[in-house]
């Protein structure tokens with residue numbers, strides 16, 4: 106099975122014909138509890154759904170197959186998945202993280218994990234000298250997000266993995282923007298991958314979830330598994346089932362997301378009301394060459410600044426008719442978002458920046474919508 110192609114694995118990994126009914130699509134197992142044999146054993150390995158559930162096991166198996174990991178733990182949100190990695194560290198440990206990354210995890214590190222005892226610091230990862238200079242004797246984890254959110258900075262994953270190894274730290278990548286096959290970070294030396302499966306993996310803006318994948322089934326992953334089971338931030342069987350259903354079309358959705366984003370980026374980069382486009386697929390992007398080396402495609406997310414300030418950005422977002430003004434990303438529908446106002450008053454994101462999650466509508470329609478909105482500014 107494992108040597109089959111990605112498109113085939115996305116459909117078949119974790120999807121078995123139900124032996125009891127021969128149902129082609131797997132049943133959903135809402136049961137919270139499972140019967141013991143007369144001798145006290147659990148022949149299928151399931152006893153209580155917080156500890157393990159067939160739908161969750163199928164999702165975890167599918168994701169570790171797709172990423173080429175040794176183990177996976179699914180959570181009720183991307184945030185819960187990220188938290189399990191931080192909590193598997195020890196109070197006093199230093200975490201090195203990028204200065205541009207998903208703001209919810211910055212808030213989590215600052216508001217939850219500093220009081221808990223972690224020592225995070227945030228530096229610009231696009232210059233590796235910053236990463237090297239900020240490693241400490243107690244650095245236990247490097248957290249990486251590339252392309253970063255929302256500025257799409259590109260970091261050299263292989264080089265950071267090497268720095269992590271030399272410091273005796275683990276490298277964890279938030280790969281939410283680059284679902285399996287887009288950026289094979291385990292092959293580049295990462296130890297852990299976190300996905301908000303809420304986004305591209307589930308793919309339809311209708312289920313919240315997260316996963317941690319580990320390159321090795323080791324002692325550190327055992328701590329994450331233990332936190333998953335003891336703290337119980339697990340996804341429901343239906344959430345797992347929905348996410349697995351989404352994954353079946355992931356390879357084809359991602360092709361179109363990436364193709365459409367490239368066309369939209371090109372259009373925007375030529376419009377006089379656009380100041381700057383942040384998309385690693387553009388040759389003008391400072392991280393373009395590096396992105397071309399470590400990404401198979403350039404992704405479906407991009408940001409751009411409009412000429413002017415917050416007022417012009419909000420006016421543009423108000424004028425679009427096909428893009429939906431909403432946060433989140435990775436669904437079939439295109440979204441437009443003013444990031445600075447959702448990130449709050451301490452956001453460093455430019456006030457004239459809008460972020461696009463480019464969806465699966467026809468790219469001509471997406472571009473026409475942006476054109477009428479920009480032309481009317």
Ligand SMILES: *Cc1c(COP(=O)(O)O)cnc(C)c1O
Pocket residue numbers: 182183184185207209210254279281282301302303304313314315434
């Ligand atoms: C959405 C997101 C998260 C958090 O996931 P939730 O499911 O909302 O908790 C983490 N990282 C990135 C990059 C995200 O886009």
